Amino acid sequence: MPALTNLFSMHFLHTHKNLIPVVLLAALSIYTILTVLLVPVYQDGEAYQRAFTPAHYGAFAAVLLNLLAYFFFRQFFKPMLLLTLGLTLFSIINFLPDNVRFNFGFGDVGVGFSILGLGLVLLYYLLNKPVAHAFINQRITATPTPEQAARRRRQRIDQFKHNFARKSDESLQLMLQEQKVLPDALSAARELLQERQASTEISKK
Structure with missing residues (x-):
């Protein structure tokens, strides 16, 4: 019986694995609501009542929308969950009583990331590791077929031919002599010269 229970639990978790982040966010939302309502914040020895922020209300709405999408509109669940993770990562919505984040500064420009959001993105990646790897291999690091490579090179x-269309023959010939540009740019210059030469010969006839 325990083995059957464990098997059922594993099957349930595997089937509903993408619901795990939402359940976690729902639990954090309940914790945040209780903390804001019941736990004051102290400053200079005085107790002050916490208040919900727009980021909190956005987070609570996101949990509700994710649950509705999962149980009633499953086709919208994954985009909704990914949007929620993105908004959490950039601290646009907040599931914690306080906004815990770390910032990167680049001169006058600063970028902040939520520690919770980063953890949730990592959790989602681990739950969907095979799918994520397949997506990366197919869309980002996939090796193009010879036909695809040839088509991209042609494009x-x-x-380059479009960009070089107004260059003179002398400029194109100098480009070929100096060999200082990309190979595809050299091919474009060579083709332009050949096409112009062929056009000149036809006009002479």
Whole structure:
């Protein structure tokens, strides 16, 4: 019987694994509500009542929308969850009583990330590791087929030809002699010269 219970639990967790972050966020929301309502904040020895922020209300609404999407509109659940994780990561919504984040500064520009949001993104990645790896391999690091590589090279050459269309023959020839540009740019210059030469010969006839 315990083995059957464990098997059922594992199957349930595997089937509903993407609900785990939402359940965690719901628990944090309840904790935050109780903390804000019942636990004062002390400053200079005086107790002050906490208050909910717009980021809190956004977080509570996000939990509700994620639960509704999961149980009634499943096709919208994953986009809704990813949006929630993104908003949490950038501290636009907050599931904790206080906003716990770390900031990176680049001169006058600063970027802040929520520690909770970072943890949730990592949790979601671990729960969906095979799918995430497949997405990365297919969309980001996939090796193009020879046909795809040739098509992309053709597109780059055509773009260079468009950019070089107003250059004189002398400029194109100098470009070929100096060999200081990308190979696709050299191919574009060479093709332009050949096309112009062919056009000149036809016009002479």
